[in-house]
Amino acid sequence: MGDKMDVSGQTLVKRPPAVLTARIVGRRDLTGDLMLLWLEVPSSFNFRPGQYITIGRDGIERPYSIVSAPHELPRVELFIELVPQGKLTPRLWRLGPGDEVTMRPRAKGLFTFEPGYPNQLMVATVTGIAPFVSIIRDYLHRGERGHRFYVLQGASYCDEFGYDSELRELASRHPDLLTYVPTVSRPQEERNAGWQGETGRVNTIVEKYIETFGLRPEDTIVYACGHSGMIQDVKARLLPKGWRVKEEHFD
Numbered sequence: 407m408g409d410k411m412d413v414s415g416q417t418l419v420k421r422p423p424a425v426l427t428a429r430i431v432g433r434r435d436l437t438g439d440l441m442l443l444w445l446e447v448p449s450s451f452n453f454r455p456g457q458y459i460t461i462g463r464d465g466i467e468r469p470y471s472i473v474s475a476p477h478e479l480p481r482v483e484l485f486i487e488l489v490p491q492g493k494l495t496p497r498l499w500r501l502g503p504g505d506e507v508t509m510r511p512r513a514k515g516l517f518t519f520e521p522g523y524p525n526q527l528m529v530a531t532v533t534g535i536a537p538f539v540s541i542i543r544d545y546l547h548r549g550e551r552g553h554r555f556y557v558l559q560g561a562s563y564c565d566e567f568g569y570d571s572e573l574r575e576l577a578s579r580h581p582d583l584l585t586y587v588p589t590v591s592r593p594q595e596e597r598n599a600g601w602q603g604e605t606g607r608v609n610t611i612v613e614k615y616i617e618t619f620g621l622r623p624e625d626t627i628v629y630a631c632g633h634s635g636m637i638q639d640v641k642a643r644l645l646p647k648g649w650r651v652k653e654e655h656f657d
């Protein structure tokens with residue numbers, strides 16, 4: 407952005423506005439407290455896969471990891487959990503297509519792809535899958551090769567994964583590139599009737615799958631995203647054994 411001179415010869419620095427506006431162009435309710443939201447953002451906005459956007463309403467702002475990849479701009483996709491006692495999410499739950507939210511002009515965050523490791527182990531609780539979907543969509547879109555993604559996602563119920571169809575489909579199309587393991591922590595409950603996949607909290611199955619996949623700390627980066635309790639436990643299990651763990655806490 408070029409600076410201009412005023413009549414007295416002083417330099418006027420043109421700054422971008424502190425807050426922009428994004429329009430909601432789509433919403434899909436997954437459950438009573440989980441939704442996918444699509445925003446249309448100004449053309450000046452850009453981001454790296456894994457980063458977050460800060461959106462707001464009534465002056466209350468919160469960060470949300472971006473699910474979509476940069477090639478999908480000007481659309482930005484978010485996966486949001488309702489915090490009933492929270493300040494922003496109950497307000498977002500009242501919105502739909504045509505409504506507006508504020509947004510900060512720049513994406514932020516360092517929870518991005520680490521290309522230096524051939525094996526990428528991604529561990530998420532529910533909405534914590536967002537940055538991983540962005541990274542994988544972008545990787546495939548750019549036609550990159552040479553890395554292998556192992557995605558473990560935990561939820562209480564099997565209707566909360568959000569991106570299980572997409573990840574299963576990508577895994578079957580690219581078996582040499584992606585493995586996806588969803589796990590439910592309450593297998594005995596009626597809402598999980600018929601579930602035939604993995605069971606247990608995602609942090610408790612990490613070591614088993616490291617063994618199954620034959621991963622080693624020397625060639626693997628572990629990313630953990632979502633609830634702090636999960637992240638702390640994954641770190642407690644892996645850091646003493648020499649694994650590198652990159653983390654993003656949502657609560």
Ligand SMILES: Cc1cc2nc3c(=O)[nH]c(=O)nc-3n(C[C@H](O)[C@H](O)[C@H](O)COP(=O)(O)OP(=O)(O)OC[C@H]3O[C@@H](n4cnc5c(N)ncnc54)[C@H](O)[C@@H]3O)c2cc1C
Binds near residue numbers: 485493495515657
């Ligand atoms: C980098 C980053 C990325 C994030 N990405 C996402 C995302 O992709 N999707 C998403 O849904 N959220 C995400 N979050 C969380 C989000 O920013 C908000 O904190 C969340 O939506 C709650 O906002 P709120 O205003 O409704 O609740 P607040 O008014 O901020 O919180 C009310 C209370 O609820 C607690 N709380 C906050 N979040 C949770 C939670 N998830 N579960 C239980 N208790 C909680 C708070 O500690 C507080 O005590 C992210 C947070 C960070 C820091």
